[in-house]
Amino acid sequence: MTRKLISSGSPFEKQAGYSRAVVEGDWCFVAGTTGYDPETRVMPDAAADQARNALKVIGAALAEAGFTLADVVRATYYFTDAPYWDEVGPVLGAAFEGVRPAASAIVVGLVKPEMKVEIEVTALRRR
Secondary structure, eight states: OOEEEEOOOOHHHHHHTOOSEEEETTEEEEEEEEOOOTTTOOOOSSHHHHHHHHHHHHHHHHHHHTOOGGGEEEEEEEESSTTHHHHHHHHHHHHTTTTOOEEEEEEOOOSSTTOOEEEEEEEEOOO
16 A cells, blocks of 8 residues: 655644645545635634634645545644634535534634634545
C-alpha cells in the first residue's frame, strides 16, 4: 500500500510537520482545518465563513486525493464557543446533505485567537 501525502500549501503544514491529508489505501484522513481563506490566507470574523473556508480547503484536499465530500464517513467539529454551533450548523448541513457522516462537535481552545472553528474528516473511497 502506498502512502500519499496531500498539501494545501498552508505555512502551518511545514512549520508543524503535518500533511493536510494522508491517503492510505481506500482511506483519506484530512487534518483539522481552520477557516483561513485558501487564496488570501486571511481569517474571516464570522464562524460560518470560517467553516465555509475550511470546507473549501478540505474539499480541495479530498479532490486531489481522488475523493469528494460525498465520501466522508466521519467528521469532527471543534468550536471555541458553543454558540458557534448554531451559526455553523446550517453550513455543515448544506455541505453534507445526503452524506450525513458520523460526527462529533466539541468545544475547545484553538491555537490562534482568531480561530473559531476547526473541521477534520475521514473519507472512505466508494467501490
